[in-house]
Amino acid sequence: MRLLLTDSGITNASIHDALVDLLGKPVAESSALVVPTALHAQKGGAVLAARAISGDLAPMAQLGWKSLGVLELTALPSIGEELWVPMVREADVLLVEGGDPMFLCHWMRESGLADLFPTLDNMVYVGLSAGSMVMTPRIGEDFVRWSPPGGGDRTLGVVDFAIFPHVDSPGMATNTMAHAEKWAATMPMRAYAIDSETAIKVTDGDVEVISEGNWRLLNP
Structure with a gap:
């Protein structure tokens, strides 16, 4: 699985070019699944999820994909794997929205999606904020709002670095x-x-x- 871990989605030409490079083909020839789950663990989550899927909230879902589906992780444990696993395997890209990283991590594990990751060799994973942070080993106590069973701040550890998003973002x-x-x-x-x-x-x-803005590598 190839990763594009973003702060706010596909916000400029450089990040868009990186996405196309990872896909190995144009966006218009690629199928996508958007994962809005993390948005539900915050106030107004249902409205935010609708805006994310419509493309009004962040530039991810409405980039001109060949096809677009919605993968809601909280629903997956109650349906058979035969109804959703083939759909994930056939998709070119997962678009994982922001929201609460610990809630997202919990449902990635509970749904079984996290267990699929090592087998998705041809998948491109695009994370936005919490969707990016969930792939790190830990997020730090500063970012824990929804507390998972057992507590803690440990996430999936697909990559070996941490992410601090939204540097100098207005309103933060x-x-x-x-x-x-x-x-x-x-x-x-x-x-x-x-x-x-x-x-x-x-x-x-x-x-x-990949940046047209401001970033810094922070060593422990």
Whole structure:
């Protein structure tokens, strides 16, 4: 599985080019599944999920895909795998929306989607905010809002670095680079602080930062 871990989706030409490179073909020839699950664990989640799917909330779902489906993780444990696993395997890309990273992590595990990841060799995974953070080993206590059974801040650990998103984002007073440095000091692994114009591309373990904005590598 190839990863494009973004702060705010496909926000500029450089990130779009990185997406096309990972797909190996144009967006218009690619099938996508959008995962809105993380949005449900915050106020107004149902409305935010609708906006994400319509493309009004962030530039992910409405990029001109050949086809687009919705994969709601909370529904998957109550239906047979034969109804959703083939659909995931056939898709070119998963578009995993933001929201609450621990809620998303819980349902990725409970649904069985996380167990599929090692077998999805041809899949491109595009994360937005929480959708990116969930792929790291930990998010740090600062970002824990919804608490999973057993507590903690551990996430899936698909990559070996942490992510601090939304650097200097309007309306997020604590998401400064200075705050990111304090957060990184509590983390046992290297971390990337990124803004809305930045993404992290991961291919076969190789990590490349794609940015038209502001970012920083923070070592433990």
